[in-house]
Amino acid sequence: MIFSLLVQESAVGRQSSHAAYRFACALLARGHTLYRVFFFADGVHNSTALNCAASGEADLPALWRQLAAEHGVDLVSCVSSALRRGIVDEREAARHALGAASLRQGFELSGLGQLVEASIRSDRILDFGG
Amino acid sequence: MSLHILCASPFAGSCLEECARVIAADDALLLSGDGVYAALGEAAGTLHALHAAGVTIFALAEDCTARGIDTRLPGCITTVDYGGFVDLAVAHPRTVSWF
Amino acid sequence: MSSPQTAARRSVLVVCRNAPYGRSRARDAIDVAMAFAAFDQPVTLLFLGDGVLALATGQRPAAELSRSLEKLLGTLADYGVEEVHADATALAARGLDARDLALPVRLAGPAELRELFDAHDRVLTV
Numbered sequence: 001m002i003f004s005l006l007v008q009e010s011a012v013g014r015q016s017s018h019a020a021y022r023f024a025c026a027l028l029a030r031g032h033t034l035y036r037v038f039f040f041a042d043g044v045h046n047s048t049a050l051n052c053a054a055s056g057e058a059d060l061p062a063l064w065r066q067l068a069a070e071h072g073v074d075l076v077s078c079v080s081s082a083l084r085r086g087i088v089d090e091r092e093a094a095r096h097a098l099g100a101a102s103l104r105q106g107f108e109l110s111g112l113g114q115l116v117e118a119s120i121r122s123d124r125i126l127d128f129g130g
Numbered sequence: 131m132s133l134h135i136l137c138a139s140p141f142a143g144s145c146l147e148e149c150a151r152v153i154a155a156d157d158a159l160l161l162s163g164d165g166v167y168a169a170l171g172e173a174a175g176t177l178h179a180l181h182a183a184g185v186t187i188f189a190l191a192e193d194c195t196a197r198g199i200d201t202r203l204p205g206c207i208t209t210v211d212y213g214g215f216v217d218l219a220v221a222h223p224r225t226v227s228w229f
Numbered sequence: 230m231s232s233p234q235t236a237a238r239r240s241v242l243v244v245c246r247n248a249p250y251g252r253s254r255a256r257d258a259i260d261v262a263m264a265f266a267a268f269d270q271p272v273t274l275l276f277l278g279d280g281v282l283a284l285a286t287g288q289r290p291a292a293e294l295s296r297s298l299e300k301l302l303g304t305l306a307d308y309g310v311e312e313v314h315a316d317a318t319a320l321a322a323r324g325l326d327a328r329d330l331a332l333p334v335r336l337a338g339p340a341e342l343r344e345l346f347d348a349h350d351r352v353l354t355v
Contacts, residue, residue, distance in 0.1 A: 006353060015164075016229065022212045023212055026211075027190050040257070041253070041355075113267070116267075119239055119241060120351075122222070124219050129137070132347075152262075203312055228354065
């Protein structure tokens with residue numbers, strides 16, 4: 001079965017994106033396909049390159065990146081959510097004359113159309129927030 | 131058939147109450163994150179009523195254990211791991227998250 | 230990245246359970262619903278619980294803090310979101326009725342709510 005996930009909260013201070021990651025690992029272990037993880041609203045903080053995980057805490061941006069690299073998962077952060085929150089790729093950083101890019105390699109900025117497409121292409125789409 | 135996923139404490143807001151108004155008899159309910167606190171007190175009463183009406187109720191074991199309530203779960207709740215969570219999502223064409 | 234396959238259509242129920250302005254979730258829910266409509270997917274927007282407060286008329290947010298959700302609601306039909314429903318029980322609990330709302334919506338009692346959830350392939354809570 002093909003799954004996609006919608007992640008709506010930051011990995012810091014909230015459990016839901018950790019639950020999303022655990023669910024992602026479990027579905028892959030069960031032999032299913034994870035097509036896309038779409039990060040929306042505060043969920044875009046999962047795509048930062050500039051975090052420093054505390055010792056003993058999961059580094060979720062790094063874990064998502066590793067999962068995507070190993071299993072070919074598409075990681076997309078909603079561009080309008082991301083820009084507002086200072087998650088920018090090189091192109092947006094240049095376009096808006098910002099000091100630096102902050103999007104972690106392996107993630108892509110795109111619009112809500114990618115959430116729509118994930119919903120169409122996937123057998124199941126699960127929603128992690130709160 | 132829907133899998134309803136309760137992700138917030140029922141004592142902190144109205145998600146269990148709203149879920150209970152919408153859930154159907156052949157649906158399943160999974161308690162995850164702070165949602166596992168629905169196993170306690172008055173919220174457990176709502177779970178018993180849902181169970182009696184035909185809803186199957188599950189809870190993520192590690193979230194119960196983390197919160198120290200794994201020994202206080204009512205009999206109407208079956209614990210699952212994340213693999214079991216995946217199996218529930220496969221078995222139910224629609225998932226509804228409550229947070 | 231390919232664009233959405235408009236030949237495939239899966240109906241989506243977008244659920245908003247948050248009041249406006251304190252958090253941006255009501256605005257986010259409307260954006261998500263509009264995105265599905267823009268790609269020709271059948272979409273219904275449901276305001277449940279505190280989400281019904283996003284429908285109240287007379288909203289006048291300070292310009293620098295937020296754009297008016299009421300104005301945005303007025304454009305829903307223009308963007309293809311024609312099915313807008315509100316939880317009748319939640320409205321009554323908050324002392325609101327249809328006259329207090331910024332746009333005409335279908336009021337849903339408990340049975341209608343269950344039917345709404347059953348009628349859609351996907352449910353996304355925003």
